[in-house]
Every structure is written in C-alpha cells, then in structure tokens.
Amino acid sequence: MADSQESEESVSFDQLGDHRRSILETVRGLGGEANAAEIRQRTDVPEGSFGWHFGKLEEWSLLEDVGRQNVGGGDDAIVWSLTDAGADLLERIDVEEGREDRPQTFEGLNNRIDELETDLEAIKTEFNRMADIVEDHHDRLESL
Incomplete structure (x- = not known):
C-alpha cells in the first residue's frame, strides 16, 4: 500500500x-x-x-x-x-x-455467559420435570 x-x-x-x-x-x-x-x-x-x-x-x-x-x-x-x-x-x-x-466487551461477554448459564439451569430443571412425567406415564402404562 x-x-x-x-x-x-x-x-x-x-x-x-x-x-x-x-x-x-x-x-x-x-x-x-x-x-x-x-x-x-x-x-x-x-x-x-x-x-x-x-x-x-x-x-x-x-x-x-x-x-x-x-x-x-x-x-x-x-x-x-x-x-x-x-x-x-x-x-x-x-x-x-x-x-x-x-456483546462488544469482555464484561458484556461475561454477562451473556451468566445469562446463558441461568437459561441452561432452567432448561435442565424443565427437562428433569418432563422426564419425571414421562417416567410416571410409562409406569402407569405398564401397570394396565
């Protein structure tokens, strides 16, 4: 140049x-x-x-x-x-x-990571709740 x-x-x-x-x-x-x-x-x-x-x-x-x-x-x-x-x-x-x-800054990235970790915990909780429901339905079907 x-x-x-x-x-x-x-x-x-x-x-x-x-x-x-x-x-x-x-x-x-x-x-x-x-x-x-x-x-x-x-x-x-x-x-x-x-x-x-x-x-x-x-x-x-x-x-x-x-x-x-x-x-x-x-x-x-x-x-x-x-x-x-x-x-x-x-x-x-x-x-x-x-x-x-x-996010444009490292602080912003850290905040986004915190948000994603919170979201992931909520997803895990909901997944476990759904797994319990499926297991309960499975047990009911087997008992019929």
Missing part, C-alpha cells in the same frame, strides 16, 4: 488478517482502549511482528497511540485506542459474519 492515508473503507477483511483483527477485537473488548502489554497477553500475535501490526493499524487509522502507561518494570507500554474507523470496520465485519448482536 503506497498511500499511508488509507481509510478503513479501503482495508479489506483479507488485508486486515487474523492478527490485526485479533488486536482490534481485543482493544474493543477491553472497552476501546488498552495498553500494548494487555493486548499482547490476550492475543496470539507473535512478539516479533507485534509492532509491525500496530504500525499498519495506525497507518490505516484503525488504532491510535494515545499515550503511555507504566505496567511495571522496563519501558512504559503504549496505550492504543480504537478509532471510529476501527470500530466501524469491526461493526462491518460483525454484520458480514452475522454477529452484530454479540
């Missing part, structure tokens, strides 16, 4: 790739802003290419460097923020993949 001012609209899903997509989704999942150390811990991006992927995302205006944060020992970590263009691209990907209704 010769033009370093490419917009998110000119970045194809294939061009984005799995690693850069993972970075964007992780930043979104952490509330739209995260330091590089947090992102590194939550993605499978090889350490040697980490900076290059961030450079491309910044070049494409999908992420922006918004400061530094001390994360203990060594240099401060760069804090990255998801831009509107980055959020729009992820939203387009979600729509394309039919996942536009999924």
Whole structure:
C-alpha cells in the first residue's frame, strides 16, 4: 500500500488478517482502549511482528497511540485506542459474519455467559420435570 492515508473503507477483511483483527477485537473488548502489554497477553500475535501490526493499524487509522502507561518494570507500554474507523470496520465485519448482536466487551461477554448459564439451569430443571412425567406415564402404562 503506497498511500499511508488509507481509510478503513479501503482495508479489506483479507488485508486486515487474523492478527490485526485479533488486536482490534481485543482493544474493543477491553472497552476501546488498552495498553500494548494487555493486548499482547490476550492475543496470539507473535512478539516479533507485534509492532509491525500496530504500525499498519495506525497507518490505516484503525488504532491510535494515545499515550503511555507504566505496567511495571522496563519501558512504559503504549496505550492504543480504537478509532471510529476501527470500530466501524469491526461493526462491518460483525454484520458480514452475522454477529452484530454479540456483546462488544469482555464484561458484556461475561454477562451473556451468566445469562446463558441461568437459561441452561432452567432448561435442565424443565427437562428433569418432563422426564419425571414421562417416567410416571410409562409406569402407569405398564401397570394396565
């Protein structure tokens, strides 16, 4: 890409790739802003290419460097923020993949998991109630 001012609209899903997509989704999942150390811990991006992927995302205006944060020992970590263009691209990907209704943050995902666990317990309870009814009917039929 010769033009370093490419917009998110000119970045194809294939061009984005799995690693850069993972970075964007992780930043979104952490509330739209995260330091590089947090992102590194939550993605499978090889350490040697980490900076290059961030450079491309910044070049494409999908992420922006918004400061530094001390994360203990060594240099401060760069804090990255998801831009509107980055959020729009992820939203387009979600729509394309039919996942536009999924929670956008890790907290939202945890809440959804809690809801699903509650639903599952209700289904188990109803299943057991129905199994008892079937067993009772079976016993009645055998006694006839």
